[in-house]
Amino acid sequence: MMHALQKFLLFHLLMCLGLQALGSDIINGKKANEKLMLYMASVQNNKGHHVCGGFLIDESFVLTAAHCDEKNSMSVVLGTHNLKKVDDSMRYNVTRCKHPSYVSVSKGDDIMLLKLSKKAQLNKRVKPVPLIKAEIKIKEKAKCHVAGWGSTETGGKTDNVLRDVDVPIVNLEDCKKEWAQPPNGVNLPANVICAGGYGTKNGFCQGDSGGPLVCDRKAVGVVSFNMRKNCDYPNVPNVYTNISKYLPWIKKILKQKKC
Template identity: 85%
Template sequence: MMHALHKFVLFHLLMSLGLQALGSDIINGKKVNEKSMLYMASVQNNKGHHVCGGFLINENFVLTAAHCDDLKPTSVVLGTHNLRKVDDSMRYRVTRCKHPSYDNVSKGDDIMLLKLSKKAQLNKRVKPVPLIKAEMKIKEKEKCHVAGWGYTETGGKVVDVLQDVDVPIINLKECKKKWGGNLPANVICAGGYGTKKGFCQGDSGGPLVCNGKAVGVVSFNNKGKCTYPDVPNVYTNISKYLHWISKILKQNKC
């Protein structure tokens, strides 16, 4: 009862802020080749249901969004693009390492590490993605990629097979303007505006990948509206959290 009430209150809080961050996936995308994006992770609850996306960054940790913590994930699945094709060897129990400054999506810091219960089996189907370096700059209009398993249209259904779409980076000043100045710090904007491509409900926490490096974490769109063009999609900027990530990876614990 209390858990249901918590989710009800959270939903209406996000809607009142003009945000919808309970998951997101791919609009106008395509199925991912089984030999690519081997870092993708399905973040799942104790019933084995997909609740968020994530991505492997080393053999011990998956990166995802902090707001996914509200959905109480207990495991991740690695090594498959088709969620109907999962066996026990692909599943890893997790400990959640939410960013200490995270309060809610509107205030930012929407980033979380998931510590795997055992080292990931790196092979031809599982491979981590490198993170952006602090000194690297992302150019406006640069084409990047976002992937996930969620809705392919507003009010749709989650999909079994991983989908991917290319999205352009949007100037942050322009993004803030389109959002009426109401954006948290340390974010990146890409897709959803000036294009019919972007993400939707069903897979928050997935990566924004530019030139083979993860630069952002899917955070929120506009009230769950996935009929684009709309206002820009918003991601947590990984480059602003490299020190925190590095510290946890070095300690190998939360």
């Protein structure tokens, strides 16, 4: 009973604090080099509006956050850093493969694969990013980066040009302690990794949901949530879904090429 109550209170707190990170805002970042991050994907709704980030991991699949799921049809745009420069050849309809254990951001398992309606055309503008291997451990304070489309300050206007920013890995136990401190009182879900948004002015804000946390040229995390819609860092660390914990599930779907 207490376990269920704790989950309810956590879910309520997350919703009240605006932790679910829809949209995309990179804080204190810079315009991304057009020759880099060719794996970045814009996950869009049925009106062609950017909803979340994502990243190509295979010629047929994009990885993103489960909470980016839309009620209506969705599509993915590949091959551009500028969302004002999109043509039909860059857009792919998708089939959603949400993690079967996902219920809400507060309970974790915030990860989803999107199967492209056709294989991505790999070229000088489109290239998948390799995933971290299960046996590799990311060290505390390792310099990684996160990228996305959107505003660059709290309440600012969105930016159609991809931006990225360096973020350091935060020790998971320290991250849990910071989130559990009053007045937050949040117990983090399992299988997460923390980086940025704490002890630094860099991170994501309300957003870049579904985008990748990349360390040493490998995707290690999926943007999940942060604290409130306030981008005045530092507060508590940003939270990502830890990809290494889901490799068997990912590999199974990639192998069978269906959900």
